[in-house]
Amino acid sequence: MPNPDPSGPDTTPGSVWELKPWWCQPWSIVLTGLFIVGVSWLVLHLWWLTTGVAVVxxxxxxxxxxxxxxxxxxxxxxxxxx
Known part of the structure; x- marks a missing residue:
């Protein structure tokens, strides 16, 4: 009987992203980062702090x-x- 689990031991994922949940996908990482930098600027209006946040x-x-x-x-x- 074939293994119904696509991430089972018989298959090798083609990308590390196939192993990660939705909240750890590239699009969610980028959107979260942009959101945090944007909120930092909108709330604080301090360019030097927002720059530090952007570097992190x-x-x-x-x-x-x-x-x-x-x-x-x-x-x-x-x-x-x-």
Whole structure:
């Protein structure tokens, strides 16, 4: 009988994003970051604080949208996947 679970042991996901819930997808990460920067500006109107928030959000994006998928891809290529 075939495995009805698409994420079962017989399949290898093509992307790390296939393993993540909706709230951890690239679109939700980007929208959340933009929302936080926008709210920072709308509420505080302090360019230096909003810039600091944007730098932190940029680092968050770099980590989760660039480095983490690249590390996952490298892990899969080297046979380190589950």
């Amino acid at each position: 959000i940029g680092a968050w994006w770099w980590l989760f949208l660039v480095l983490m998928p690249a590390a996952w891809k490298q892990s899969q290529a080297s046979g380190g996947g589950a």
